[in-house]
Amino acid sequence: MGILKAAEIEFSVTVPVLVIGAGACGLVAALAARGERADVLVLERDRVPSGSTALSSGMIPACGTRLQSEADVDDSPAIMAADILNKAEGEADQEMVEAICRASGPTIDWLIDDLAIELTLVSGFLYPGHSHLRMHAPPSRTGEDLIGGLTRAAERMDVDLMTSAHVTDLVANEDTRIVGVRVQRPDGSSEFIGCDSLILACNGFGGNPKLVRRHLPDMADALYFGHGRNQGDAILWGAELGARLEHLGSYQGHGSVACPHNILITWALMMEGGIQVNAEGKRFSSEHQGYSEQARAVLAQPGGIAWNIYDDRLHLLGQEFDDYLRAEKAGAIVTAPDLVSLAGELGIPANALATTVHQVTEYVRGQADPFGRNFAAKPALQAPYYAVKVTGALFHTQGGIVVDGNARAIKADGRPFPNLFAGGGAACGVSGSSDRGYLSGNGLLTAVVLGRLAGTSAARQVRDRTGI
Numbered sequence: 001m002g003i004l005k006a007a008e009i010e011f012s013v014t015v016p017v018l019v020i021g022a023g024a025c026g027l028v029a030a031l032a033a034r035g036e037r038a039d040v041l042v043l044e045r046d047r048v049p050s051g052s053t054a055l056s057s058g059m060i061p062a063c064g065t066r067l068q069s070e071a072d073v074d075d076s077p078a079i080m081a082a083d084i085l086n087k088a089e090g091e092a093d094q095e096m097v098e099a100i101c102r103a104s105g106p107t108i109d110w111l112i113d114d115l116a117i118e119l120t121l122v123s124g125f126l127y128p129g130h131s132h133l134r135m136h137a138p139p140s141r142t143g144e145d146l147i148g149g150l151t152r153a154a155e156r157m158d159v160d161l162m163t164s165a166h167v168t169d170l171v172a173n174e175d176t177r178i179v180g181v182r183v184q185r186p187d188g189s190s191e192f193i194g195c196d197s198l199i200l201a202c203n204g205f206g207g208n209p210k211l212v213r214r215h216l217p218d219m220a221d222a223l224y225f226g227h228g229r230n231q232g233d234a235i236l237w238g239a240e241l242g243a244r245l246e247h248l249g250s251y252q253g254h255g256s257v258a259c260p261h262n263i264l265i266t267w268a269l270m271m272e273g274g275i276q277v278n279a280e281g282k283r284f285s286s287e288h289q290g291y292s293e294q295a296r297a298v299l300a301q302p303g304g305i306a307w308n309i310y311d312d313r314l315h316l317l318g319q320e321f322d323d324y325l326r327a328e329k330a331g332a333i334v335t336a337p338d339l340v341s342l343a344g345e346l347g348i349p350a351n352a353l354a355t356t357v358h359q360v361t362e363y364v365r366g367q368a369d370p371f372g373r374n375f376a377a378k379p380a381l382q383a384p385y386y387a388v389k390v391t392g393a394l395f396h397t398q399g400g401i402v403v404d405g406n407a408r409a410i411k412a413d414g415r416p417f418p419n420l421f422a423g424g425g426a427a428c429g430v431s432g433s434s435d436r437g438y439l440s441g442n443g444l445l446t447a448v449v450l451g452r453l454a455g456t457s458a459a460r461q462v463r464d465r466t467g468i
Contacts, residue, residue: 014193017458019042021043022161027154028447036456055227060136065104067108128439165185179195180195196419226395247398259305281355281356286371309342311381332389396443406453408421408457427450
């Protein structure tokens with residue numbers, strides 16, 4: 001796997017815009033390119049489009065959308081950018097953050113109004129770090145439905161999609177212009193496909209243990225909850241081509257994956273009043289610091305697990321999420337009429353759990369939480385109680401190829417590549433250098449917005465170059 005020289009390679013077919021990866025980024029890029037009347041081919045390694053998007057809750061943050069306006073949410077690119085930069089502790093590129101935020105609202109409106117993707121504004125709670133309601137998601141709040149909607153839109157727009165097509169190599173000429181790729185099929189055969197522009201939308205390296213150990217040592221032994229074929233292909237190609245790579249230590253974790261069921265439990269439970277305790281029945285952090293960095297906090301507990309503790313009010317909230325309903329059906333959700341009974345079900349000290357919940361009740365009444373969480377805005381937990389055993393997990397990496405405001409890949413010397421674009425996990429995101437800077441939804445934000453920018457830019461570049 002690598003970069004092949006263009007000399008003496010013959011292509012079976014050449015397409016104007018070629019996209020590697022059929023997750024949210026790749027499908028959005030293809031749809032944007034088709035909107036510019038370009039012919040486009042998407043190459044997907046799996047039998048059906050899915051990627052890490054299908055494993056997510058499908059929530060895309062955006063500002064200035066029609067849905068926000070209808071709900072009287074007074075958000076703006078400046079406010080959203082400030083939230084992202086604040087969470088990333090100033091490490092994210094400000095110009096890039098602002099460009100993505102400006103494009104986020106029009107992108108969501110385009111998905112809904114032009115492509116008939118069913119999205120709703122998620123109301124009722126804020127994720128950590130967000131100052132306004134700006135999460136847009138399918139009614140089911142699952143990434144599977146987001147991928148399904150994008151796939152149907154691609155079919156309507158006559159986007160050519162080749163599945164079971166593993167891109168093993170890029171083909172470049174001496175000035176680093178990408179002229180094609182080599183594709184391997186399941187039967188071992190391969191072919192060369194040419195292109196005028198190439199979009200890398202094949203995510204990051206979360207599924208590559210060697211790269212994870214090198215760049216994310218704290219998560220080397222953690223559960224990987226992303227797509228197994230996220231092997232870092234784009235980043236490896238970028239390195240060989242001389243691309244500028246940044247923030248390879250950045251990632252999204254999550255501190256609430258039901259185990260051993262491996263089902264994502266919404267962090268809305270924590271934001272609306274739930275708590276996490278360890279096997280000793282004690283809290284160990286502020287659950288509002290962010291679900292990404294909470295992954296490490298959970299993994300540091302005995303056995304690398306914690307229990308989400310909440311009540312009937314929050315159980316009903318959880319049932320608004322299809323993943324939570326799956327967890328309930330799988331038997332992951334435990335309930336009991338009182339804390340003593342709940343502790344017995346969980347196998348944790350009853351006195352310690354009762355003391356913890358009593359302390360939280362005092363925090364609700366105004367006493368300061370030693371971990372710094374503000375409990376005052378939400379009701380105290382009340383019987384009956386619920387719990388789910390969870391662990392921390394790695395979802396996807398956030399570092400990668402640096403791109404400009406048109407999603408063009410940038411060389412180490414600061415110049416753009418002639419015809420190479422990147423988005424989603426293939427590109428450097430807006431989360432800074434570690435897990436602390438991940439603001440909820442940053443992954444799908446850069447996947448969708450950079451995908452649209454990449455598709456539009458690649459199609460226009462081809463049109464300007466060929467006149468077609």
